Structure formats: structure tokens, C-alpha cells
Ligand code: AOS
Ligand code: ZN
Ligand code: ZN
């Protein structure tokens with residue numbers, strides 16, 4: 184039997200089974216935190232205010248470079264994707280926005296898309312341009328690059344597409360453009376490393392010039408893939424140089440999977456905060472490369488350490504600090520809706536844990552070079568089970584205490600399988 188998981192009454196009904204236990208757990212945790220001088224309700228309210236954007240490409244099965252195994256009832260187009268995003272937000276209360284990818288999400292009637300989003304209680308975060316693949320009928324190919332191509336005509340086409348993305352984003356109420364390019368070289372000598380970067384700066388300057396006053400441009404770096412020898416914007420150094428060259432509306436976007444294994448990402452975050460250029464995140468997790476696994480599924484401590492830097496920046500009132508939170512994942516063996524709900528919650532978990540850090544004590548231990556106690560101060564926060572805080576934050580907002588459980592009970596996926604018979608033409612997701 185199908186029940187609409189966005190229906191408040193359905194969620195309230197589901198919560199009724201669980202609220203008594205939650206009250207007890209919440210009270211117990213409240214007592215523990217009180218002993219540490221922390222007010223649990225204040226933390227719950229702060230966590231409740233956290234939101235992360237759902238990537239439109241994340242609600243379908245992503246696939247790998249080898250194959251894509253479509254799931255049942257996948258979204259057929261951007262309107263279906265919005266419906267799934269609304270389910271995620273209704274059940275978690277943590278995903279009020281959607282990040283679109285163009286042209287994958289292109290529709291003739293953008294105002295209608297915006298209207299539908301508003302009706303569903305959703306807004307739009309950064310729009311992503313796509314010059315890493317050719318679209319059917321496109322005059323010039325990106326096989327050898329886009330914004331950094333040796334041929335000025337290809338660069339012009341890529342610039343034009345990015346400016347189109349800004350125009351479309353404006354129709355949707357979006358306030359940022361995320362630019363990731365696959366440009367680079369597969370062989371030493373294939374490309375002049377310096378000139379390619381110069382061409383990048385020239386091209387992006389033209390995109391930057393088209394940004395509305397209240398917009399940001401987010402530059403996403405990535406170490407490799409598809410360019411396996413040298414990627415033009417391969418690291419945060421190149422990204423920061425580009426942002427600083429372009430101007431105050433350009434910021435760096437950190438996709439967690441875009442670094443070499445073992446790279447200290449929280450340190451990069453700290454540096455970008457210092458430079459006032461931390462623009463936002465593509466959250467995901469990885470063990471090897473750009474794995475795009477569910478956030479927090481491999482290394483939750485690393486995620487916590489990143490949030491520790493973010494909370495520290497808030498605590499210190501770092502200037503120009505308002506990073507966009509977005510997910511960027513590829514779901515191959517799970518129901519994407521379940522993965523995205525779980526990931527949003529993992530972000531809130533890391534945030535809640537970071538809020539528990541005794542910052543004054545940490546600062547004192549750091550000042551006194553007490554390495555052991557400084558490390559323990561972080562560990563103590565990280566090892567606290569904040570589950571009741573997360574569940575209460577959801578309950579307060581009319582979302583589900585147990586989002587995955589409620590989702591499964593609603594039979595939403597089954598309903599989609601009936602309503603969306605041939606979801607074969609789902610766009611994108613392999614990168
Ligand atoms: C590519 O590796 C990047 O993560 C981009 O953000 C990309 O646009 C997104 O993953 C969709 O493929
Ligand atoms: Zn990304
Ligand atoms: Zn990526």
C-alpha cells in the first residue's frame with residue numbers, strides 16, 4: 184500500500200511509534216551534555232538550521248565508467264527529480280535546495296520548474312555547467328578541452344554555455360554557478376601547462392563578467408580524471424589562484440573526493456577560510472579516488488574534522504564565510520533517495536559533533552602544547568552519540584524521526600516504478 188511520504192500526517196503517524204523512546208534518549212543525552220556545560224536545545228536548534236543541496240543527478244542511479252544498472256522507478260526528467268528531492272526534504276528536513284546540472288536538467292519552461300519547486304518547498308542552490316561532454320547536435324567538440332581548448336571557437340562555445348547557465352539560474356532564483364571542467368592532458372607534452380591555465384583565466388574572466396552582482400562563481404578543482412596526466416584546475420592552489428585573479432565573487436569549491444588519498448582536506452579548508460575564498464563543498468566519501476560514495480560512509484572522522492574547521496570559522500567569525508553545502512554522489516547499489524537522506528544526516532551528525540567541541544579548552548591545550556589532551560578534546564566530541572539531537576531536530580521540523588524507515592513504509596519507490604515505466608533516458612551521472 185502506498186502512502187505519500189511528503190504527507191505531514193503520514194510522517195506524524197510514523198513518528199508516533201518512536202517519539203517516546205526519543206524523548207528518553209534526548210533527556211539522557213541532555214543530562215550528559217549539561218555536565219559538560221552544553222545546552223542540548225541550543226545545539227539541536229543549530230543543527231536544525233543546517234541545510235544541504237541535493238544534486239539533481241544524484242537521485243538517479245549514477246553508474247561507473249563500466250556500466251550503469253538503472254534502478255526501479257528512476258526519475259525520467261528534471262520534474263521527476265524534483266519530486267524525489269521533495270521526498271528527501273520532507274523526511275529529513277535537511278535538504279531545502281536542489282543543485283541543477285545543465286544541460287542534463289534543461290527544460291523549455293524554467294519558470295514552471297521554479298513554480299513546481301516552490302510548491303514543493305524547494306529552492307535552487309548553485310547551477311552546474313557541463314562542458315565535459317558533447318551534447319547531441321553541438322557544433323564543436325570538447326574532446327580536447329573546453330574553456331582551455333587551443334581553438335578559440337571551442338572556448339567561445341564553452342563560455343557561452345556557462346553564461347547560458349547563469350541566465351537559466353537567474354530564472355530559478357539560484358545565486359551561484361559551479362564550474363568544473365575535465366580539461367587537461369593525458370600525456371606529457373600534450374599540452375602547454377602554463378598556456379592552458381592562461382586560457383582558463385581568459386575564458387573564466389568572460390564568464391565572471393556576466394555574473395549578476397549578487398552571484399558567486401564556484402571553481403571546483405579535481406586532481407585527475409578524465410585527464411590522467413595533468414588537469415588544468417587540479418588542486419586548490421590552481422583554484423585559489425584563479426579565484427584571486429578573477430575577483431571577489433569567485434570562490435573555491437572543495438569536492439571531498441577530488442584529492443590524492445591521505446590529503447589533509449581539513450587543512451585545505453582552513454587555508455581557504457583564511458584566504459576568504461571557501462565557496463562551498465561537494466560532499467561525498469571515498470577510499471581511493473573520486474569514488475562519490477555516500478557522505479561519511481568510509482571516514483566519518485575526516486568529515487568531523489572538516490566540520491570542526493567550519494564551526495571554528497563560525498566561532499571566530501571569519502569574514503566572507505558562507506560556504507554552500509552540496510552533495511555530489513553517485514549511487515550504484517543503493518536506492519538513491521535512501522543514500523541521499525542518509526548522507527544529509529551524516530553531515531548534520533558531523534556538524535553536531537563539531538558543535539560539542541569545547542573550543543576554549545581546545546585552544547588552551549593548543550596554547551600549552553598539550554597534544555594528548557587537545558586530541559582528546561576532539562575525540563570526546565566525535566565519540567558522543569548525537570543521534571537523539573539529529574532525530575529531535577527532524578521531529579521539530581515535522582520531518583521523520585526515522586527517515587529511511589518511513590520511506591520504506593511509504594512504498595514510494597514502488598509507486599514510482601508504476602508511475603515511471605521507462606526511465607531509460609536519465610541524463611548524466613557517470614562523472
Ligand atoms: C566531477 O568529478 C565533479 O565532481 C563535478 O561536480 C561534476 O559536475 C558532477 O560530479 C556531476 O558529474
Ligand atoms: Zn563535484
Ligand atoms: Zn567529482
Ligand code: ZN
Nearest residue numbers: 440473475511
Ligand atoms: Zn566526486
